[in-house]
Amino acid sequence: MKILLLIILYLISGPVDCTAVNGYSGGSVTIISDIQWNKHTSKYICKMNEKDCTDIIRADTKRSKVQDGRFKLYSNTENHFIVLIRKLKPQDAGTYRFGLGDQSISTVTLKVHNNTSSGVPKIMSTYLGQNITITCNYPVEYERNIKYVNKVDDDNNIERILDTDTKFQNGRFSISDDRSAKVLTVNISDMRETDEVFYLFGVWNGGGSVKYNSYFREMWLHVTEPSTNIHPTTTATPSAVCFSSSSFIIISVCVCGTLLLIGGFALIMIYKLRHKRTQDNVHSFRNKDNKQLTPDYNTDSDSVYENIGTSEV
Incomplete structure (x- = not known):
């Protein structure tokens, strides 16, 4: 009732x-x-x-x-x-x-x-002056829809930046839509402090007395001072996480450097071990039974090699 x-x-x-x-x-x-x-x-x-x-x-x-x-x-x-x-x-x-x-x-x-390509809002770190490319998957049902990229300030005011219909280029911003791959690509050149805001990626649904924008992805761009004079290009691949390729370069360099240091240290230790064992064998030959002996190098060198090989295994 x-x-x-x-x-x-x-x-x-x-x-x-x-x-x-x-x-x-x-x-x-x-x-x-x-x-x-x-x-x-x-x-x-x-x-x-x-x-x-x-x-x-x-x-x-x-x-x-x-x-x-x-x-x-x-x-x-x-x-x-x-x-x-x-x-x-x-x-x-x-x-x-x-x-x-x-x-x-x-x-x-x-x-x-549920949309695994959006999830919670993502954070993407960039540097001042950097050129970046952001790529995002979108739901298959939006293949033929016009795509929009808007930005949101701290007061939740929304400003349109780009769309795939009439506004492909807007100053330092550009957009493209690969419908076959269902991937939206946004390029931003010469990153600035004012670019540090939330970005909304979505589509427009018109018709009826109520119209709406549906944003399938939110992303925050975090802009910082570059750590070096080099400005690597940041790329966000079409996955659930937007990431920086420069981070992978830094990690790779650190890993390679660490491996080189470990390898060099290991070679030095092996050399010292071989040298010590060779000296010990020569010393034992000279002092066996308190006699000055001349070692048989054809036999004893093989013995030294086998000893080192065994110790390494």
């Missing part, structure tokens, strides 16, 4: 639209509705359950945005009501209702898919 009453209240309170929104674990979604943001009316978003709709955000504010943790409500330049949910978790799946006051209501059903 209570459920029926809720449905009736929803219907009489204003127009309701229900749209399915697909998100990915570790990623984000931005839901853009046709509702016009009104600074004089309360804004809210709640998650529906069997009995009621539990508030996540409900605020009376004249500001153009309101945020609580991973959830944010704000308006864009066209004054549309937008919902942002960051760092999606499986438990975020469900039906949400959002709008202004008791009118202008939208309802969306969020599905959170």
